[in-house]
Amino acid sequence: MEKRTKNELTLRIAGESGEGVITVAESICKVAARMGLHLATFRTFPAEIKGGACMMQFRASQKPISHHNDLADVLVAFNEDAITNNFADLRDGGTLMYESGIETPIPQRKGVKYVAIPFRKIAVEIVGNPGSKNIVALGILSHLFTLPQDQILKLLEERFRRRGQAVLENNLKGLHAGIEYAQNNLSNVNVPILEPTSQPSKLLMTGNEAAAIGSLAAEVDCYFGYPITPSSEIMEYLAKNLPRVGGKFLQTEDEISAIAGVCGAAWAGMRAMTATSGPGVSLMSEILGLLSMTELPAVIVNSQRGGPSTGLPTKTEQSDLLQAIYGSHGDTPKIVLAPTTVRECLEIVVLAFNLAEKYQMPAIVLLDQTLSSRLETVDADVLAGLKVMRTLPQPDTLAAEKYQRFQLTDSGVSPRVFPGTPGGFEYISTGLEHNQRGDPGYDEQIHTIMSAKRHKKIAALAQDPWISGLASTFGSKEAEIGIITWGSTAGPVREAVQKANELGIPVKALVPKVLNPLVNSELKPFLSSVRWLLVPEMNFTGQLATLLRSTYRVPTARLNAVKGVPFRSQEILEKIEEIAASVSHKSAAASQNGEGAVLESVGSEQAR
Amino acid sequence: MFQVLFNSEIGTSPHSSLLSEPVIDPGEYGYIPTSGLTSGHQGCTGCGMVSATNQVLRALKLTGRYVAASIGTGCNEVITTQNTSCWGKVSVDHNNFPNTASTLSGNRAAYEALVQAGLLPPGSVVNVGIAGDGGSYDIGLQALLAWIARAEDGVYVCLNNEAYMNTGIQSSGATPFGAKTSTTPYGKKANGNPRTPQHLPDLALAAGAPYVAVASPVHHRDLAIKVQKAAMIPGPCLVECYSVCPPGWNTETDYFFEITRLALETRLLILYEAELHRKEGYAIYTLNYLPDRFRPIEEYLETQGRFKNLLRNPEMVKVVQRYVDRRWAFWADLLEHNGVGEKVIVRLDSVPDAVGLPV
Numbered sequence: 006m007e008k009r010t011k012n013e014l015t016l017r018i019a020g021e022s023g024e025g026v027i028t029v030a031e032s033i034c035k036v037a038a039r040m041g042l043h044l045a046t047f048r049t050f051p052a053e054i055k056g057g058a059c060m061m062q063f064r065a066s067q068k069p070i071s072h073h074n075d076l077a078d079v080l081v082a083f084n085e086d087a088i089t090n091n092f093a094d095l096r097d098g099g100t101l102m103y104e105s106g107i108e109t110p111i112p113q114r115k116g117v118k119y120v121a122i123p124f125r126k127i128a129v130e131i132v133g134n135p136g137s138k139n140i141v142a143l144g145i146l147s148h149l150f151t152l153p154q155d156q157i158l159k160l161l162e163e164r165f166r167r168r169g170q171a172v173l174e175n176n177l178k179g180l181h182a183g184i185e186y187a188q189n190n191l192s193n194v195n196v197p198i199l200e201p202t203s204q205p206s207k208l209l210m211t212g213n214e215a216a217a218i219g220s221l222a223a224e225v226d227c228y229f230g231y232p233i234t235p236s237s238e239i240m241e242y243l244a245k246n247l248p249r250v251g252g253k254f255l256q257t258e259d260e261i262s263a264i265a266g267v268c269g270a271a272w273a274g275m276r277a278m279t280a281t282s283g284p285g286v287s288l289m290s291e292i293l294g295l296l297s298m299t300e301l302p303a304v305i306v307n308s309q310r311g312g313p314s315t316g317l318p319t320k321t322e323q324s325d326l327l328q329a330i331y332g333s334h335g336d337t338p339k340i341v342l343a344p345t346t347v348r349e350c351l352e353i354v355v356l357a358f359n360l361a362e363k364y365q366m367p368a369i370v371l372l373d374q375t376l377s378s379r380l381e382t383v384d385a386d387v388l389a390g391l392k393v394m395r396t397l398p399q400p401d402t403l404a405a406e407k408y409q410r411f412q413l414t415d416s417g418v419s420p421r422v423f424p425g426t427p428g429g430f431e432y433i434s435t436g437l438e439h440n441q442r443g444d445p446g447y448d449e450q451i452h453t454i455m456s457a458k459r460h461k462k463i464a465a466l467a468q469d470p471w472i473s474g475l476a477s478t479f480g481s482k483e484a485e486i487g488i489i490t491w492g493s494t495a496g497p498v499r500e501a502v503q504k505a506n507e508l509g510i511p512v513k514a515l516v517p518k519v520l521n522p523l524v525n526s527e528l529k530p531f532l533s534s535v536r537w538l539l540v541p542e543m544n545f546t547g548q549l550a551t552l553l554r555s556t557y558r559v560p561t562a563r564l565n566a567v568k569g570v571p572f573r574s575q576e577i578l579e580k581i582e583e584i585a586a587s588v589s590h591k592s593a594a595a596s597q598n599g600e601g602a603v604l605e606s607v608g609s610e611q612a613r
Numbered sequence: 614m615f616q617v618l619f620n621s622e623i624g625t626s627p628h629s630s631l632l633s634e635p636v637i638d639p640g641e642y643g644y645i646p647t648s649g650l651t652s653g654h655q656g657c658t659g660c661g662m663v664s665a666t667n668q669v670l671r672a673l674k675l676t677g678r679y680v681a682a683s684i685g686t687g688c689n690e691v692i693t694t695q696n697t698s699c700w701g702k703v704s705v706d707h708n709n710f711p712n713t714a715s716t717l718s719g720n721r722a723a724y725e726a727l728v729q730a731g732l733l734p735p736g737s738v739v740n741v742g743i744a745g746d747g748g749s750y751d752i753g754l755q756a757l758l759a760w761i762a763r764a765e766d767g768v769y770v771c772l773n774n775e776a777y778m779n780t781g782i783q784s785s786g787a788t789p790f791g792a793k794t795s796t797t798p799y800g801k802k803a804n805g806n807p808r809t810p811q812h813l814p815d816l817a818l819a820a821g822a823p824y825v826a827v828a829s830p831v832h833h834r835d836l837a838i839k840v841q842k843a844a845m846i847p848g849p850c851l852v853e854c855y856s857v858c859p860p861g862w863n864t865e866t867d868y869f870f871e872i873t874r875l876a877l878e879t880r881l882l883i884l885y886e887a888e889l890h891r892k893e894g895y896a897i898y899t900l901n902y903l904p905d906r907f908r909p910i911e912e913y914l915e916t917q918g919r920f921k922n923l924l925r926n927p928e929m930v931k932v933v934q935r936y937v938d939r940r941w942a943f944w945a946d947l948l949e950h951n952g953v954g955e956k957v958i959v960r961l962d963s964v965p966d967a968v969g970l971p972v
């Protein structure tokens with residue numbers, strides 16, 4: 006038999022939701038994470054609670070990875086639709102393992118290896134239950150990928166023990182039936198193998214779990230929430246775990262009340278958070294303005310989904326950036342942060358709490374459905390590296406008779422005092438425009454002065470050492486083609502940049518994590534070092550591109566997609582190639598403005 | 614507060630104190646010669662609300678009016694609209710999640726304007742709002758109560774499966790005490806849902822709805838009559854449908870009928886209707902169904918995984934039993950009038966015709 010690839014595998018498994026597709030993929034992921042492998046995953050969700058097509062793909066690697074991969078090495082399909090929907094995502098030379106009971110013709114492609122497996126039949130004959138076919142598949146795959154059997158057994162025990170000995174035994178039966186089938190029938194199937202690495206075992210979590218864990222690490226006191234896909238797991242995690250550490254969890258009757266609860270708790274001095282998605286953020290808009298106006302810290306996680314309106318509830322998109330920055334009526338400064346990996350979901354939620362408290366304003370953390378729901382390995386040292394910074398009031402340094410809650414200061418940040426602090430520190434907190442004491446007033450100067458004060462804070466934040474070094478840069482330093490992107494799109498971009506450089510097209514990329522305020526010290530040097538700028542993002546209008554263009558007056562080539570699924574790195578690579586081709590063309594035509602070309606040059610516009 | 618009067622007759626009648634004519638009585642088996650949902654819904658096996666919606670539409674069509682529906686986000690909307698519409702010849706306005714009742718107002722106002730302009734005949738359209746318990750008890754409650762306050766004509770149907778199912782089984786204002794949901798877990802510091810549910814028909818009646826009723830998709834005749842009454846009685850009328858949800862309640866898919874029967878025999882579910890004579894300050898309550906025998910609440914709880922932990926805690930079970938008994942005591946005067954004394958509560962396994970339920 007040919008040599009088998011080691012520790013580099015992309016597996017996609019697809020079927021009907023409820024068939025246990027996710028259980029199989031997650032089980033293998035868990036074992037691989039314990040073996041110290043890096044994992045990136047992607048899954049789709051049907052809109053219905055039961056039924057509908059679903060799939061999960063994971064990529065395991067010895068090296069750190071940023072993307073779940075464009076194409077799978079192995080596709081496991083439980084039914085006909087699973088083949089139809091996913092066959093194009095199997096790479097040339099890949100292996101299709103499919104339910105042999107499928108009666109319709111299997112699509113043929115040269116180079117693909119076909120393996121028909123009677124998953125269902127084995128489950129019926131040996132376990133006596135067709136529903137166990139996923140565990141049979143787990144047995145087969147774990148044998149083919151040479152996973153340590155004791156680990157798989159341990160996992161099944163953890164998973165099924167609570168459901169009774171009989172359930173556990175049935176599952177073990179299914180597992181062994183699968184292993185035996187593979188031993189006897191699939192010895193010549195060549196798929197990659199996974200072996201334990203020398204690296205320590207890794208944590209495995211989703212972006213939503215990471216965000217919830219981040220809030221616990223940040224000492225969140227209160228969580229107020231309302232269910233909405235794809236953010237609900239954050240709430241569910243905290244419903245279970247926040248009371249355990251003495252915090253308060255409350256499910257409200259809608260999102261307006263959730264953010265109002267956050268606002269009330271923040272006023273009383275607590276660290277408070279809510280998580281939601283598009284329609285929920287829209288409902289929260291009014292109180293986001295109140296938080297800005299009353300200068301109260303709060304963390305709002307928006308797990309973006311396709312919009313507008315109810316949109317695409319279970320699909321991914323990055324179309325709430327401008328809403329996050331400008332949303333709510335009036336001029337409402339808010340901090341906007343966007344993690345790009347699961348690990349960063351955790352770290353950036355902590356940062357959001359730190360910054361919100363320091364600058365006394367709401368901080369929005371933009372996740373998206375892919376980031377929220379994808380499982381990824383996180384190095385176990387993540388918690389040790391977190392910095393929880395509290396900016397607590399120090400009333401003993403203040404004179405009560407002179408106390409002004411909204412005092413004008415150099416940084417714009419005023420002394421905060423918690424309600425009930427003895428000694429006469431009472432003040433009125435109101436969404437009406439107010440003077441330094443907090444008393445409502447709308448004379449000519451007050452609104453001008455206070456608007457400037459509130460915006461001063463956000464300008465100060467851009468210089469804060471707490472955020473320095475946060476942006477990622479990668480690619481070839483000397484490149485003249487630059488990419489700026491944000492959020493989960495950083496994954497495929499990283500992959501594409503690497504491939505482009507390997508192909509001899511020099512490209513580099515910058516991924517800011519702080520999107521409001523834009524951090525000049527990150528962006529300006531990058532922008533002035535490139536001549537051609539590409540901004541890929543999962544929205545229709547090019548929201549980050551618009552922002553960059555209006556702020557820095559740089560022309561951008563855009564790459565937008567609203568397909569509900571993340572970019573493939575190939576799409577980005579193709580765009581890079583297109584730009585590279587046009588660049589050599591344009592260079593020849595010197596600095597003439599190429600109308601109608603795919604891109605304009607950064608340098609030429611700046612010179613104008 | 615209204616004076617409470619009881620209809621001395623127990624059962625479902627096509628007559629109403631608010632209607633001069635009776636509505637159509639579909640007879641003992643509740644056969645309705647109209648069409649409801651068309652095929653292709655994507656609900657789970659054993660879903661109660663598919664059947665409920667189907668029957669509601671059929672009953673509305675019995676009035677001879679064209680049905681215009683404002684539907685709220687949730688399972689019912691998702692499973693009847695994705696890829697193919699299952700609504701047949703019904704016009705559907707799916708607004709946002711909080712807005713079912715306000716949308717109903719808009720739909721109605723437009724219809725009335727068309728009538729005024731002479732473009733449509735009066736009495737030719739029935740406007741129905743259909744939403745889940747989350748959409749009615751929680752996020753949509755303000756819109757719903759305001760719609761009732763405005764005394765507009767229409768029907769509101771709440772499909773109550775006692776949690777937010779479409780987003781993954783989170784608790785709502787209608788979730789039973791002690792039920793396990795994704796946001797009311799069990800653990801060291803938590804004992805499932807700590808709150809007892811609210812009761813939407815009470816809220817609606819207090820807000821001034823002329824007609825409120827509780828129905829179940831297992832009782833076709835009762836449901837068909839109630840929905841027609843809600844359509845024919847002028848003003849904002851509400852029907853709540855008990856909607857079994859196998860994944861959300863953690864039950865087998867084929868115990869729809871038995872679960873409903875146990876809900877009724879334990880008296881957790883009470884089929885009743887109330888007609889409010891608002892100006893006169895009184896409401897007439899009718900009990901539609903009196904079980905032959907009463908059963909202890911455990912027998913209902915035992916059918917559903919969401920109560921598994923609750924059942925391990927006898928004190929909590931007692932709380933549920935007390936709640937059920939006290940609510941039933943509301944009907945004491947009526948029962949006494951009918952010569953129904955306290956019934957003996959018997960356990961299911963002690964009677965010969967016991968239905969085989971999983972334990």
Ligand SMILES: Cc1ncc(C[n+]2csc(CCOP(=O)(O)OP(=O)(O)O)c2C)c(N)n1
Nearest residue numbers: 233284687688710745746747748777778779
């Ligand atoms: C403003 C807003 N918040 C939240 C949601 C998410 N959401 C959609 S359906 C749903 C649950 C519906 O629950 P319920 O009304 O009880 O209907 P069920 O699915 O249980 O039938 C939720 C929370 C939304 N679409 N819009």
Ligand code: SF4
Nearest residue numbers: 054656657660688858
């Ligand atoms: S989850 Fe419940 S309410 Fe939703 S379709 Fe399934 S059975 Fe029906």
Ligand SMILES: [Mg+2]
Nearest residue numbers: 745746774776
């Ligand atoms: Mg519900």
